[in-house]
Amino acid sequence: MKKSDIRKAVFPLLSKYVKTSDGKSNAQALYQQLFQSSLFKDSQTIGVTLSMDGELDTQPIIDQIQQLGKQVIVPRTLPEFKMEFVELNDQTELETTKFGVREPTNGQVITSDKIDLIIVPGVAFTPKGERVGFGAGFYDRYLKSFQGATITLALKPQYFPVAKWDVTDYDVLIGNIYH
Template identity: 50%
Template structure:
């Protein structure tokens, strides 16, 4: 097991900067396109009827290509809405769905059809750091770890080269829920 080198808070700060720099570098577009394609080629994605995915913000992996690909293949898309006590629910992204920016800067639905957790076949889980053994460091709210408890579909995360670690360099806690599938480039070496 890798030595724990930083707190999750310090790692989040470092990873936010590294991810920002990676995403803003136009030479990385082919790498990103290849990661999206690996997701689109995966059996879990292709066999889905409904996927859950965030509406990305600046400095996050752009989820619009995922949303467009799903809709183009008649896969329903559901997006999260935060609730009190660090809970969330997913709402179908439809023509009538109205979106609004929260006080935290995230874009969320303000109306729409809420779907049950067990109605999603795939959940695309965001994060800042991922280990090859499928643990992740998210953005610090704990929303996804709470939601993943009891989730029966397939949880998938996409790791860019700057987000992938051979082993966790953070403290994996008892409430951390590993994701089912991690998408990264085969030529990526762990950091």
């Protein structure tokens, strides 16, 4: 099965699921699993996306990181399908890209060697760390040389016991899948 087919199948399910009571309790369980993990507790600089409607809400994660006095960083896309992480704070200005994603327009760029943990978004995941992203390859390119820890929070519609899609050499495996 193609990754594009997985995206077409999972997006509508996920969009509905996150609004249900089961979806909300699933999200709460994932937040707790993350917050109680040693990876999260031991990390000072944590990368996370600014979620869109129909995805796992990342605002509770951002709030927790900030309440603990840790540094929140969020991705900003660059030309040629590259990406960087920028500190998110009270002075950060955000704009919505043509893809509907909110990104910072200002702020301090944090180099990958200063990042302890990235919470990696995506559409579908397996226990082995295989992932279907959103299709542009930003995270695969960034993570190829990233040395820190990676975690994914997979809601029920996103979690597959085995990959039902073609996994390529270009795909970067995620270190920790919470589901």
